[in-house]
Amino acid sequence: MDPQTVIFVLALNLMSVGTLLALIGRRMDQAQGMRGYASGTIVFGLAYLLRLGTGHRHTSLMSVLPDTLMVLATLLFVVGLRQFVGLSALRPRAIAAATALYVAVWLVAWWGWQEPGRHVVLNGALAINYLLLAAMAWRGIRRVPGSMSLSLAVLSGVIGLLGVATALRVFLVLTGGIAPLFSGPTAAVYYGYSTFVTVVLGPNLLWMVFLRLNGRLAQLATHDPLTGLLNRHGLDEALRRHFAARPPAPLVLCQFDIDHFKRVNDLHGHATGDAVLRGVADTLTAQVRGSDFVARLGGEEFLVGCVGGAEPALALAERVRAAVARQAHGLAQGGVLHCTLSAGVSPPFSHAQHWEAALRLADEALYRAKSEGRDAVRVARAAPGWEAAAAPSDASAESSADVKPAPPPPPAAPRSAP
Secondary structure (H helix, E strand, O other): OOHHHHHHHHHHHHHHHHHHHHHHHHOOOOOOOHHHHHHHHHHHHHHHHHHHHHOOOOOOHHHHHHHHHHHHHHHHHHHHHHHHOOOOOOOHHHHHHHHHHHHHHHHHHHHHHHHHHHHHHHHHHHHHHHHHHHHHHHHHHHHOOHHHHHHHHHHHHHHHHHHHHHHHHHHHHHHHOOHHHHOOHHHHHHHHHHHHHHHHHHHHHHHHHHHHHHHHHHHHHHEOOOOOOEOHHHHHHHHHHHHHOOOOOOEEEEEEEEOOHHHHHHHHOHHHHHHHHHHHHHHHHHHOOOOOEEEEEEOOEEEEEEEOOHHHHHHHHHHHHHHHHHOEEEOOOOOEEEOOEEEEEOOOEOOHHHHHHHHHHHHHHHHHHHHOOOOOEEEOOOOOOHHHHOOOOOHHHOOHHHOOOOOOOOOOOOOOOO
């Protein structure tokens, strides 16, 4: 297949993939990297078509346009990849400055060296950007879930090899002129590999998007959309994982409730109330240990599963209460709002079947904290041997795969204190 046909096929493939990515990105609420990927592939396809129109073997002043678009496309890929793996986004001003610098260098090289200068600058810039993309994809492997790391590894390897091959083209021009770029076995290998990269790149990007969407769906299924904490289903999963260990570590439930939260909504509006909920959720997440888990039970109530004994759980509850009391929430009309928490701490338990009783005890302790003045932590008053009395008849027959906690029970008694 001659290079002209290869370039045309590459252009059509890139523009098709870019259009598909753009359509997907328009329907995603969090399209991290999608616009960069879509723009990069479409711009690269346009650059290839312009190269055919201006003559890919011959250099004129018009050749600066397709060459610049190719370099710009790789920069857009860099933008998309950085956003996709959670790195800080490049500013448009930086992209514009890099593109303008390339145009200036291209014009100087073309003026002084004609065709060889053009191809040295083009392939040199592309090689640098390809290698930068490969390094960034490799770095991003540690920042994404395991299922996505394979796609980034493939992207890093494929693009990295293309960067090395493109750098070799610079060497060929410097030592033998531009003829090896378009004819002979070297050109055939390079264009063949470029076609392979284009064929692999599209499905790989789509697979990465699929994994991101799948992860987003899983997040929505197990996490509260407002606070990002576990919801009821996510809480069930966390409890199941904890008690699947043999033997499981003792677990203590710390139940928290924002004091006078209805007054916050009534006086300052639900937007402020939502901001308070998010702020308290952030404080809870910052205070817990890696082995603990945090859930939103509903409304202004939160639950922390504290792994270990009663003392670490009580210390955690006191830290959270003090941190929330210090926290300042900004108001839209100016000023700040301070809130407090009340908390109830359950006794430790070691069987999944006891969690319902433990939650009821934590709820009773929370009610005591409310009725005794709020902004306080109270420990549940459990009868001696309460856990043994609630133990299953044949604990040794429990299967870790079958542990499924019951849904949280309603409060033991109606609360008179909000």
